[in-house]
Amino acid sequence: MxxxxxxxxxxxxxxxxxxxxxxxxxxxxxxxxxxxxxxxxxxxxxxxxxxxxxxxxxxxxxxxxxxxxxxxxxxxxxxxxxxxxxxxxxxxxxxxxxxxxxxxxxxxxxxxxxxxxxxxxxxxxxxxxxxxxxxxxxxxxxxxxxxxxxxxxxHSVASEFDSSLNVGFVSKLLKRWQVAPALPDTQTRYxxxxxxxxxxxxxxxxxxxxxxxxxxxxxxxxxxxxxxxxxxxxxxxxxxxxxxxxxxxxxGVTDPAQQRKRRAAYWFESRRRYFIKHHGVFYAALADAALASGTALSMARDAILGRASSIPDSFLSDLARQSALLNPSINGTSP
The missing domain is CATH 3.90.550.60 (Spore Coat Polysaccharide Biosynthesis Protein SpsA; Chain A)
Structure with a gap:
């Protein structure tokens, strides 16, 4: 301590x-x-x-x-x-x-x-x-x-839904759970x-x-x-x-110019490990569901509005394969 x-x-x-x-x-x-x-x-x-x-x-x-x-x-x-x-x-x-x-x-x-x-x-x-x-x-x-x-x-279940949906009024409702809030110009604890x-x-x-x-x-x-x-x-x-x-x-994962690039398996593995290690399999599964539903709604919105989606290629199918329910252990990740 x-x-x-x-x-x-x-x-x-x-x-x-x-x-x-x-x-x-x-x-x-x-x-x-x-x-x-x-x-x-x-x-x-x-x-x-x-x-x-x-x-x-x-x-x-x-x-x-x-x-x-x-x-x-x-x-x-x-x-x-x-x-x-x-x-x-x-x-x-x-x-x-x-x-x-x-x-x-x-x-x-x-x-x-x-x-x-x-x-x-x-x-x-x-x-x-x-x-x-x-x-x-x-x-x-x-x-x-x-x-x-x-x-x-x-990260939390709420933040997974908010960050993937990215809708203004939802973000306001879930503001206290936002993973990446606006940063101040002063020294601040996070x-x-x-x-x-x-x-x-x-x-x-x-x-x-x-x-x-x-x-x-x-x-x-x-x-x-x-x-x-x-x-x-x-x-x-x-x-x-x-x-x-x-x-x-x-x-390229966090490069805005390469957002459509398919996510590497280790990104999903690391995310899954974090949630299971610190919150358990059930919570990790809820986080998966929140991320999947927010992503699906975001893709549907983009399709209705006729605009290009920024979701990485094969994201939902990769998320399903790497989900906590199908992979409940926290085994080591790999490149």
Whole structure:
């Protein structure tokens, strides 16, 4: 549990973790943006966990780190397989926890991000002033400065129906359950934060253990925050920390330009695992029904209005195959 007596100096050590899988150019752009952060925050170490990228990008990133003289603060940790986002992060976190003097913070950072000057300082300063906070997340932006939602409420049956139906008056009725509410310009507490830029207190990992590697991709940070929330840790959105997020560049799932692209099986598996793990099979089945009914009504509305649907291809049939009723266990997910 959070220790109210816990204090952290503003210049405490931070280890940033980037998980690479065939994203060389994105990773190098992210590292380039971190160079100025290191100059302003010398206690920052950056570790790129390469999940056995078959394109050789792990080696190429290591070569670029040496060529740019970033090796004082950055390095590559080769992982033996592509085990997903949690797996890659855990490889670095385990290593850090085993050190004689672990860092005060672990900074989860996507490879498809460009860190703006002062972003890390804003997060660390907030955490230093709020010892009961388990994590602080950045304001994520599109390259043109438009805001992305990066702080959320926990998923529920109501939120599954609302997000899939997307009708104004229904959203107003279910406002208190909306997963992605409009974000304020002030530091605000939320249930969970995006793992694209999330500073976590190292003590949190001692309390809740590591990230759940049975999530291949998606819902892993939601799961981590859910477990930490039950132990009393809080999570905060800190808009003074600004990070450009090239959303969906690695997978396309959250890229608005690729919304019709068929969802990967691991998205459904991760979603199912989250609901069953934290709420049980019956609740997970209700969440499936809410998502399916909202989606079907949305598709019918689009057909009546003669407009193109934004629903991913084969979404309802994939959801049915991956439903909690047909798959009541929480076995590991796979790519």
């Amino acid at each position: 959070p220790d109210p007596s816990l204090t952290t100096t503003q210049d405490a050590s931070v280890t940033a973790v980037l998980v690479n899988y065939c994203t060389r150019d994105l990773t190098l752009d992210c590292l380039r943006s971190l160079a100025s952060e290191v100059a302003a925050f010398p206690a920052l170490e950056v570790v790129v966990a390469d999940n056995a990228s078959p394109d050789g990008s792990g080696t190429e990133i290591a070569d670029a780190i040496a060529a740019n003289s970033w090796d004082r603060w950055a390095r590559v940790l080769p992982m033996p397989r592509n085990g997903g986002f949690s797996y890659g992060n855990n490889g670095v976190i385990r290593e850090q926890l085993a050190r004689a003097s672990p860092p005060a913070y672990i900074w989860l950072l996507n490879t498809d991000t460009v860190v703006q000057p002062g972003a890390l300082r804003a997060l660390v300063d907030f955490m230093a002033a709020h010892p009961a906070a388990g994590g602080a997340g950045s304001r994520l932006e599109h390259p043109d400065g438009r805001l992305q939602c990066s702080a959320f409420r926990f 249930d969970w934060l995006s793992g694209a830029s999330l500073l976590l207190r190292t003590q949190l990992f001692r309390d809740v253990e590591l990230m759940d590697e049975d999530y291949f991709l998606y819902y892993e940070e939601t799961d981590l925050c859910k477990r930490a929330d039950r132990l009393g840790w809080s999570f905060w959105y800190v808009p003074q920390s600004r990070v450009v997020h090239l959303v969906g560049q690695s997978t």
